[in-house]
Amino acid sequence: MNASQQDRLLKPMEEVGIVGYGAYIPRYRLPAKEVSRIWTDGEGGVPIVEKAVPGLDEDVITMSIEAARNALARAAIDPSEIRAVWVGSESHPYAVKPSSTVVAEAIGATPHTQAADWEFACKAGTEALQAAIGLVGSGMARYAMAIGMDTAQGRPGDALEYTTGAGGAAIILGPAKESMARFEGSYSYATDTPDFWRRSNETYPEHGERFTGEPAYFEHILTAAREIMKLTDTQSEDFAHVVFHQPNAKFPMRAGRMLGFKDEQIKTGLLVSLIGNTYAGSPMIGLSAVLDKGQPGDRVLLVSYGSGAGSDAFVLSLTDRLPALRDRAPRTQEYIDRRTEIDYATYARYRGKLALK
Amino acid sequence: MSPRNPSPPAHDVFIAGVSLTKAGEHWQTSLRELAFEAVRLAQIDAGGLVPQALYVANAFAPILSHQIQLGALIADFSGLRGIEAVTVEAAGASGGMALRQAFLALMSGQLETAMVLGVEKMTDKIGPAVLSALATTTDADHEAVHGITPAAQAALLMQRYLYEYEAPSNALAGFSINSHANAVTNPNAIFQRALSEEAYTKAAMVCEPLNIMDAAPSVDGAAAVLLARRSVLPSESETPRVRILGSASATSALALHDQPDILTFTAAAESAHAAYAQSGLKAKDIDVFELHDQFSIFSALSLEAAGFAEKGQGWRLAHDGQIGLQGRIPITTFGGSTARGDSGGATGVYQLAEVVLQLQKRADKNQVMDTKIGMAQCLGGIGSTACTHILGRE
């Protein structure tokens, strides 16, 4: 590899790590068979078991606040030391007015902080993560928080409706020596690929159906994964865990196999069957599940995918600080276990699909 | 004697006339028309006496009818144009507080006559908008924003009351049953049907554990009381004269969570005991007690506050039949807010007029025997404002 290729590896001046992380998943679950009961007479397979649905009083702001509080509980830092609170989502409650300022205010990070909302379809969360590594790694800030959180939209009856879930995670970045996971390097890959979009003022997204596969998800995920492994001189067997963006259960498994990963390496961070596709939250909460269970010394590969399109890839190694810190806040699995099943009618009400005017 | 409500000097403020109009849904009648009817009837009842001032008790017109300055509006519309007139607002205690302001004005010597008019027009809006208006009696920043309504406050009180005193779930049924029984013969009541214990038990929840029979309906209504000093009363009258023996009010917090003990109506207790002190009377001297039963739990807590029951024992009075027309302490003798209907700020004036009818033996089928002393107490919110009057027959 020549020097200019090596430049593609994103590596900050100072080593950066994860000093706190926290997940959030709302408690309501819509079984996929409920969707098929309504729209296909129950015929045909379903892509996941069930998806998480937010309650009537939840949105990306409230969910981000809880995830951020969990991250703070693990980091045990003074929130006023956080210099950036960044929320990545495609479901910000306001079209104009940041989610991030509410979150920052609620966790006590205001007012000496940067606050911003990020948008890049399903990789808005890792986009914020990538930028936060830069902010901390440059020495500009000691701590920065990146959140990926979503209450995903899917048109009633659309194939997406089976999987569009809700949840995500918050990550606090800080100096590597204080961290529970160090970043060895990261990489980003982006092209103009129109596989999925939502126009301004539209309620539901449009997508290219099978076009979302090969030229979109797989092209970006596989390229980003291969590039970062090449740039960090790693092989598939060097990783204890790998987390891909998970729009359904099939895509990440297939991508993993194509890259030479075994199913065991993928399954710890694969939550889609039980919570659905949490869009910008998806890779972030997969990472949260891995941090809940990983051991010191484990190496982790994280690759997101955002339609439109791009992938961010990260290589992390878990440190010996991790086991002592992770029980300070609820684990991802505790949120998965806290579930109340709802029917399609309740789901339609909770997601604002009933016409009230 | 409470320092907040010292005994007034010997005085001579009388009720010269009263009026009660039918509580209900008056789709055809406006706020000013409701008011005029009550003013007119009270003046007739007082033998044509003309008031020098008008005190309007009203709580919700600014929200429900988009109307303020009711004093001038009603004075003008009622043929009293030019007189001093003002609105008194203290939520459900507005009626008592308006009477008290009028009483104080007469006591000061500045006025010799004053009309106290309670009027509320609840049906100019419908549905959740009315509930939103009612919820303005709660703490807007710390209760209403959480979806608290007056019924929710009452339900929280009821839940805690039943829990704390280990009372059965139908412990408060007797209050509602008593009020409905009394309303059967009150032509001004919106409900004139008896309520069975079974019907109470099956009643729909509006705010579980509070059911629809635990809550008073919000209705249009107007009532008036014309006050006069002895010097201007007609020398002869067919009805016995009724004098104000005690008048007192007190306040506590708007929000439930700001009460030192939610199960004690402190303002109700303070105002009642101040009124007792002024009149030299005790609870046992009261022959009839118009309390503010906007919710059944209020009846229990008001009876305890005024000294008719020990703390936690108020509900037993309803079970033991002590609150009926022949009971030890008859309450809500015309149906109260529960069955006559709750007309917001007008409620206190209804109560006072009803006490006057009892004392003058004009209560017809609702007459309580041997009534010499009557008490009326109205509450704003959860007793955040309480106003108590004791009236006596000469």
Next chain:
Amino acid sequence: MEVSRHWRLKKQRYALEGEVCPHCHAKIFPPRDVCPDCGLDARTLYQFSGRGEVYSFAKVQDAPEAHSEQSPYTVALIRLEEGPLVTAQLTDIGDQPLEVGSPVEMVTRKLRSDGERGMLVYGYKFRPLLRPSI
């Protein structure tokens, strides 16, 4: 449309920021700058833990305008572990039986929206403990 009245309460609404009395050490919520116990000035900020137990509760089946889309919902008086009572909604109740004395914890949720186009009002609610053991 209401903006400033919600904005000025954001600290207490989002995170249960109250006050502590420097004279008698009473914890105060909602903050009121004067100690309800001793009557002296009390403006020292105090961060409540958010833990408490249900003191009373009721289910609102008949909701006012601003909350009708959430109906039915459960309201409660919560006895905070630091002492004060607070009024709030209970959320995410699930299947657990609700009783006086049930332990609860604070979460920040959407309280209401100020009309279709107005601002979203966020604030405290309480839910059954996510981790009953802690």
